[in-house]
Each structure stands twice: as structure tokens, then as C-alpha cells.
Amino acid sequence: MDYVLSTLTTRFLSASRTLCKRDWAGGQTYNNAFARLYWIDSGEGVVYHHRRKFPLRPGRLYVIPAHTSSRYFSFGAMDLFWAHFTAQVLGGLDLFAFLGCDYQAPAPDHAAMRRTWDRVLETLREGSPAGELERDGLLRQMLSRFVAGADAGQLRRTRQLERFGEVFAFIEARLAGPITLAELAEVAHLQPTYFSNLFSRHMRMPPLRYVSRRRVERAQGLLWQSDAPLKEIARAVGFDDVSYFSRVFRKVAGVSPGRFRRQKTLPVP
Missing domain, CATH: 2.60.120.280 (Regulatory protein AraC)
Incomplete structure (x- = not known):
């Protein structure tokens, strides 16, 4: 901790x-x-x-x-x-x-x-x-x-997640490009299947789903901070296909990229 x-x-x-x-x-x-x-x-x-x-x-x-x-x-x-x-x-x-x-x-x-x-x-x-x-x-x-x-259970989970520190850092540095399960397992010094099961148990989602979530969250920051075209933002977080990016974004965030960007103007604290 x-x-x-x-x-x-x-x-x-x-x-x-x-x-x-x-x-x-x-x-x-x-x-x-x-x-x-x-x-x-x-x-x-x-x-x-x-x-x-x-x-x-x-x-x-x-x-x-x-x-x-x-x-x-x-x-x-x-x-x-x-x-x-x-x-x-x-x-x-x-x-x-x-x-x-x-x-x-x-x-x-x-x-x-x-x-x-x-x-x-x-x-x-x-x-x-x-x-x-x-x-x-x-x-x-x-x-x-x-x-x-x-509580104690939450703190135990935090200590367990510390073992993935290098994996998290690797993901953050590579969000603009492809990331494979084999690469993540290698960073963790674990066999891919064992790594995937361990990661899923502690993070409550498989490694590559977590990567997709982090891509969308990075895109949310870019949408909020800039007026860059959607195609440019999609590429910045590892998506070459804007339509596919929009589908993944909506699935993770619950709204489309365009609607998310429009929320910048809504007067809610």
C-alpha cells in the first residue's frame, strides 16, 4: 500500500x-x-x-x-x-x-x-x-x-495488485499500439494462461479487456482536453478503425464519443 x-x-x-x-x-x-x-x-x-x-x-x-x-x-x-x-x-x-x-x-x-x-x-x-x-x-x-x-479486504486486494505494477506501467506506455497477452505475461514473468487467470481474479476482468478499458479512458481524457478529430484520437489510443473505436467506447463508457465530448458544455458541478 x-x-x-x-x-x-x-x-x-x-x-x-x-x-x-x-x-x-x-x-x-x-x-x-x-x-x-x-x-x-x-x-x-x-x-x-x-x-x-x-x-x-x-x-x-x-x-x-x-x-x-x-x-x-x-x-x-x-x-x-x-x-x-x-x-x-x-x-x-x-x-x-x-x-x-x-x-x-x-x-x-x-x-x-x-x-x-x-x-x-x-x-x-x-x-x-x-x-x-x-x-x-x-x-x-x-x-x-x-x-x-x-477495510482490510480492500487493502489486501491493493497489496495483491502491487505485483502487477510493471504490467500496468507497460500498458500505460503502449496504449497507442498493439498489446498482446503474451507480452503482458512476459512482463509479469509468468506463463500466459496462469497470468491471465491471476490478473482476472484480482482485476475482475481479463487482461485484454482491461487494456480496452484503459484505451477508452485515455480517449476520454483526450476528448475532454482537446478538439482533435475523432479519427486522430482513435489512433492515439490504438484504434485504426473509427467505427470500431466508437463501438468499444460506447460499450465501456455508456455513451458515444461525440456525446461524451458534448458533456464539456453541460453546467453540472
Whole structure:
């Protein structure tokens, strides 16, 4: 676990305070290339993701991992503090997907948490290098609550996944080109069938399906960050056929590449 966290990189993208009205977000499904962190100052709402319902109430922090399909509602007025960020380990894996920890964490000291969020927003207004560093520290401080809440089973899974560190790094470096099961097994110093079974047991999907997922997640980042043509983005993540890329993208992300890109303009925290 210590090794995994030593590779953690965080990137703070944006934050604000939003007074949400009734039926906030209208139940529409969203899927973004960044993670979302929520804290409710007052009011109540609900978010659905990972086939679960998470009531949004004061007294807890909530995270929605990157590349996650989610739906939102509020019940009347809700005072929401939010941040968009990325948190990756082992060269590109989403921290929360890797940890498999819960997506809510206790924040019982309401006044202290309000001061933390107020300071986050102050550093954004200041726009100084020192403020940027402080803001990253405040983000990590809040994220630590989720890591602290991981149970023993989740931590055991994390330790088991550390053995695939070189495999993950190999995949991240080769997403623009072909990747075979034999190559991954060689990196892991294991026989291909044994490697595939071991990887599938710990990652809950076969190695090449994981590669396809990472290609789509990389494409999501490119779609969000640039206006490059779809054909160019497809090639950048290892797809020569745009139609096939679109089919795989929809299967993994739940929406088409075009719809995913249009979500950049939707006013949802």
C-alpha cells in the first residue's frame, strides 16, 4: 500500500460552491474524465453510480471516480461545495478504481470542513503558486479520509495488485499500439494462461479487456482536453478503425464519443 501511494499524482482542475435547486442535474447520466469531490453544507440530494445509491447529506465527503457513469438529484435547495480533480497511481490508474474503497467518508466536524473548502476557494481566487501547492495539500488531506476508511479486504486486494505494477506501467506506455497477452505475461514473468487467470481474479476482468478499458479512458481524457478529430484520437489510443473505436467506447463508457465530448458544455458541478 505504501508503494502504491508513493506513486500518487494529483491534479486539481476546478472547484466552486453551487446552490442547487430542486431536481438539480435532472437525473441525466454523466461520465467524465476527471473525478468529483462533493461536500454538502446544507440540504440533501442523491447520486447514483456503481449500481448504488448515495444519499448526499451534511457530515460526509463523497467522491465520484473518473470514468464513472452517474446520475444526480437534489431534494429542494442544496448548498454544494465541489472539486474536479484527477488522482492516479502507478502511472495512470485512477486511485479509487485501484483501491476499490467506499465512495463516501465521514467529515463530522462541520465547521472545520467548511473552513477547508473556504480556503480551497480562496486559493483559487488568489491564483498564486503557493496557493496552488496549498490547494493540492488540502485536496490530498480530504482524499486521505477515503483511504483511511478502506477495510482490510480492500487493502489486501491493493497489496495483491502491487505485483502487477510493471504490467500496468507497460500498458500505460503502449496504449497507442498493439498489446498482446503474451507480452503482458512476459512482463509479469509468468506463463500466459496462469497470468491471465491471476490478473482476472484480482482485476475482475481479463487482461485484454482491461487494456480496452484503459484505451477508452485515455480517449476520454483526450476528448475532454482537446478538439482533435475523432479519427486522430482513435489512433492515439490504438484504434485504426473509427467505427470500431466508437463501438468499444460506447460499450465501456455508456455513451458515444461525440456525446461524451458534448458533456464539456453541460453546467453540472
